[in-house]
Amino acid sequence: MKFNRPLALSVAAGMAISAFGVANTAFAEPVSQSYVVVGSDTLQDVLNGLANGTSVSGASVRSTAGTMAIGSFDATGTTSIQTKPSGPRFGRPNGSGDGVKALSRSIDGAPYTSATVGSPAAVVITGQVDIARSSSGATQVADGALRYIPFGRDALSYAHSGGSNTAFDNIDQATLKGLFECTITQVGGVTVAPVVPQSGSGTRKDWLSKIGVTEASMPEVSEGGCVQVGQEHDTTTLSNGTPFPANAVTAMSAAQWVAQNTGAGINRIGAGVKIGSPVAGVLPTTGSGTATAPNPAFYSNTTWGRDTYIVVENARVTVGDAKYDANLANVVSTAATKLGNITSSLPGQAGSVKKKYGFLAPTNTTPFRAALAS
Amino acid sequence: MKTSSKLRAALVGALTLGLMAGGAATAFAAPGDVLNPQANGSKGSFFLWDANTGDYVDGNTARVYTRDEALIASANSTDVLSEINPAATRPVTGATSFTQVLRFISAKTTADLNGGTNTWKSWSVDSAAGPNGGTLTPDFTLDAFGAGVNDIVAAGGSYYYGVAYTINNGVTPVGAVYREINITAGSGNYTVSPVEVEAPAVVAVNTTTALAASPTSLDAGNTTTLTATVAAADASTVVGNVEFFKGADSLGSVAVSGGIAAKTVVVGTAGAHTYSAKFVANANFNASTSADVTVTAVVPAVVMPPMAPSDNALNASTAHGATASYNATTHAATLTVDAANNGSTFHTFVYSTATYLGDFAVAGGTITADVSMLDAGDHKMAITNTIGDVVAWATFTKTDAAIDPSFTKQINADVANAQTPADGEFSLTNLSGSVVNLTNPALVNGQSVVSGELGNFKVTDLRQVSKPGWDLSTTVADFTKGGDTIAKSALGIAPKVVSQAGSGATAPTMGAAQVSGAAVYPWDFAELAGSAFSGVSTYNADLVFTAPAGKPAGTYSSTLTLTLISK
Structure with a gap:
């Protein structure tokens, strides 16, 4: 959600705007029932639609993880968020880079500080983020911990x-x-x-x-x-x-x-x-x-067109790995209503929803691996 | 003509479909239409499709689905984009408006169906956002029916699942379409019961019947074969029976096979006989009658034998070197002639009295004919041409006597099983209790009198062959109470017949009633004289007990015994 900040603060000193004076109402988004999606502003609306359920294509479509609903958190809104039951409050990841960073800290347990101004610093967020929205790709690393799954073409x-x-x-x-x-x-x-x-x-x-x-x-x-x-x-x-x-x-x-x-x-x-x-x-x-x-x-222009991605921990969607999570794999799969689907032949397919949000099928449909973001 | 009543309405003029008020059951349904409502109460139904490929998957009702198999639903079996409950007809909700659309799973009771989210096992939000205002390709993956699916899968069982249109935030459904889903506990694999559709109307097909007889002219007493050919107007295979008639009389029916029914009949009398065939109407085919066919029978002409050469025409000049022989096994005579006659046919005669044997062809230089009817002795055998010239003749000797024409027939006669009556049951059965209490005594003329009934019992005598008869003897002991005794003569018994049954049975003679105070025992309750059997007789008796004066009050007991004794 976007807030208009009521106070115009001086920026001459180039200082980061501190948290005081920001009318931050006590407004909390609900925690996710299962998995958590954070990151890019570009993909925020379409992921909200798929995560919360939308009928913009004429049919009701909701990407669930098995029977469970997932939670998608906007790039902007309250300064900090709590994403899971009894989880910590941490700075809201704002943008693709921030989202992939938050996912990486959720994986390696190192403390996380969001790019959102005023957010709490150095919060340990192990297990609090599962999927990152990214409007850009990354350098491919053959044994990287992250998996970039093609989402749609922007x-x-x-x-x-x-x-x-x-x-x-x-x-x-x-x-x-x-x-x-x-x-x-x-x-x-x-x-x-x-x-x-x-x-x-x-x-x-x-x-x-x-x-x-x-x-x-x-x-x-x-x-x-x-x-x-x-x-x-x-x-x-x-x-x-x-x-x-x-x-x-x-x-x-x-x-x-x-x-x-x-x-x-x-x-x-x-x-x-x-x-x-x-x-x-x-x-x-x-x-x-x-x-x-x-x-x-x-x-289709190779300079201006761009494939966008959702990013997950590779081990958690790899069958046979000790960390394999069938429900997470299910929600990011390419089946009809799931986040990875890119077909738009029927109104109930996620690809048809993505098209209503302006995304065409990605040019490159093969997922690739990348290193954790630092 | 048999037509479904619903189809008949559609055939009358140009009726506009879909004019009824929305939500009502579909009038004028055509074959293949989904029944609305279904037998389970669902307002129409839905069909399942593959959510990834758009392929129709509902054609096989035995198909087993997995819980995460991606499926969608539509309102008919031909168009995946056919919306459920579209405006303006609203087949599911009719004129009632709704505010929520939910996919649900509920137990298969009316209360659970109608309770909405208060009673359903699981549900998930859907919409009516299709281009026609209905629900477009809803997600029918089992896992997409909400968080309650896990408990349902753990339990397994049979439920209703479908789409409901509700008010009051989901607690009040105002219309729903659902089918029965059968879920295997644990795995979550499931099958879905089929959708009821309008059965195709059976429209009887017209037929035509043609009859041919072969031969159409014959000698009276011979047979002709009637062949009926039945064809269907739509060239389909005709199934049914053809009934054959001679004039107005039925000759019986024959089943049609390969379009044909045939019957061979004897044409007994001379004259013209008219036959016809009628295909009998049934559910699938209409009746048809053939044109008449005439078969003409004539009394067979008696073919008089041709003129035979006279005896003196058989002389040395007409023998032409022929010889004759007789075969006693075949009773045939053979005339051997010049081989130049091979292939030609001649009148053949035998003598003493000229007897025409028939026309035979010479083969291998011989003519052979049966002569079993001739007496033993010498006979001449001659052959002539059609003009009467003797072609050849010779003499043979018949060794055996004339054999009379005869034929044989085997007679098979059935005989019924030999049976004889047998004696049956002879018994005495108590149908009531073993204790009779005569209570509430009254004083009559200074004496205590108490009465009651003996209770039903049954005499069974089914000795219908030996019929010895019987006596039903009654003994009574004296009545005692402690040291006091009342003589058995105090007990009066009046027999009464409750029922008497048995085919051929004789009712026994009842004994004369014993008077209380003057009773004498032993005594025959009933008797049947010999040469009869009594069948089943049910008896009771009125009992009266009069205590002599001076006896102390109380209950006096005795034992009464009935014994059935055969004579």
Whole structure:
């Protein structure tokens, strides 16, 4: 859930905003009946739909683990969460990187500190997280402890608040790189406000990689540069609570754009914000409003299309391993209603639900292993 | 014509289906339609499909499913996307609105079904979000029916499972479709009972019957074969019987096999006879009658023998070197002639009195004919052509006497089992208790009188062959109470007949009643004279006991014995 913070705090000192003064109501999400999903903002809405049950495809679909319901926790909301009965409260994992890190700490038992500002530091969360949502892949490691399971194909593009300025509708890769390195400041005769998703976001990592920018070469405002920090896929406010600026350009998942328009996902579209495309003549989506749909021609682009994943501990889904958990394996399998399903021939299949949320079938359907995140 | 009443309605004009108020049982159901309601009360039903492939899996009712096997359901057996309870007809809920849709498993009682989440064993939330407002491809994996499934699998058993439409947050179902599910305890493997569908109406097929007779003209007394050919209008295999008629008289029925029924009949009298065949209507085929066929019988003409050559035409010039011989075993005479005559047929005669034997062909230079009817002695055998010329003749000697024409028939006669009557039971049976209490005495003329009944008993005498007769003798002991005695004469007995039965039985003669105070024992209660048997006789008796004056009050006891003695 997204909160608007009521107090505008000074950011000149570049200090992390402390927990005091944040109107954090005593609002708790219920613990999971079985397994816990955390991580990426991009995949949050579709995982909520599958975990909680949704009829967006016309049929009721719910991915259960055997007979048990699972629990999916948003990337943003309360600062800390408790995910399992009698479990510890720990910082809410915000974004893909944070989610995979939380899963890794849940596996190795080392203390975990979330990227969410104000969250408790160094909490031991062994066994508290089972599945991570990740909008980006990882380096393959043959005997890695993690298993990346292809979830669906998204495409990365950008959203802009440039209004009727048509130059904003098609900004090519080179220009985007210049904008985020602050070497190019104008598009279509106006000064652009580049906005990057928050640290720990997989979309941020993917975006920078796709436009050829590194963390080092991207000067944020806090570092004296021009790039502001926003919340992944949210074009209403920035991460500090201020309104999304005009003439801004920010990374935008095409799937999120579809879901926010069709109503499958929570609408976080700012007034007048539109989706643009770095590929001339090929828009990321087709249609508008509730008829918005992914455009396979853009999604199949090898630069801008991206496979997204759900991540689990490899041993727990490997038959024969001492840690093998049949119910966890069941919920991430490719069977009709399960999280790993990518078919969309029938409305009751998870793949059909994913399509309503803007995800097409992944290009690479083979799971791979990776090392724990540090 | 046999037609399902429901189909008949659909055949009359253009009736619009689906006009009834929603939710009612389906009127005008066509064969193959799901019955609504089902025998178990379900408002229609659902069919199972593979959730991954979309394949129909419900065709085999013996199929065993596993608890995690991914299945979905639809409202019919041909379209996986057919929604359950779609608007506007709402076959499951009718005009009643609902707020929740739940997949459920419940025990198979009305109370458990109707109690919603209060009584169901397990349930899971579903929706009515299909394009037609109904429930689209609901998840029918057993494990998808909620957390209660684990307990149900542990217990095993037979339940109802399906989709319910409810109000009051799930506690009040307003319509449900369900089928019986049979779950094996432990494994969770299960089978699902079949859906009831409208049986196809049986529409009787029209038939045609054709009759042929062979031959159609014959000598009276010979037989003709009637062959009926029955064909069905839809070319299907006809099953049923054909009844044959001569005029209006039935000759009997024959079953149709391979489209044919045949019967051979004797045409006894000369004249034209009309035959017909009728295929008898049954559930699947309509009746049909053949056209009449006429068979004409004629009195067989007596073929007079041809003119025989006179005796003196048989001379040396007409013998043509023929010889004749007689075979006593076959009673046949053989005339041996010139082999040039082979293949030609001649009238054949034997003499003394010219006797025409028939027309025979010469084969291997001989003609052989039966002559068993001739007396012993010399006979001439001659053959002539059709003009009357003698072709050849010779003399043979018959050694045995004439043999009269005869034929034999075997007669088989059945004889019934020889039986004879036998003697049966002879017994005396007490049908009441072993103690008779005569209570509540009254004083009559200064004397204590008490009465009661002896109780039913039965005499059985089924000695229907020997019939010796019997006596039923009664003895009574004196009545005693401590040291006091009352003589047995105080007990009066009046026999009465309760029932008397037995075919051929004779009712016994009852003994004259014994008067209380003057009774004499032993005494015959009843008697049957010899040469009779009494069958089964049930008796009782009225007892009266009068105590002499001066005896102390109390209960006096005696023993009464009845003995059945054969004469």
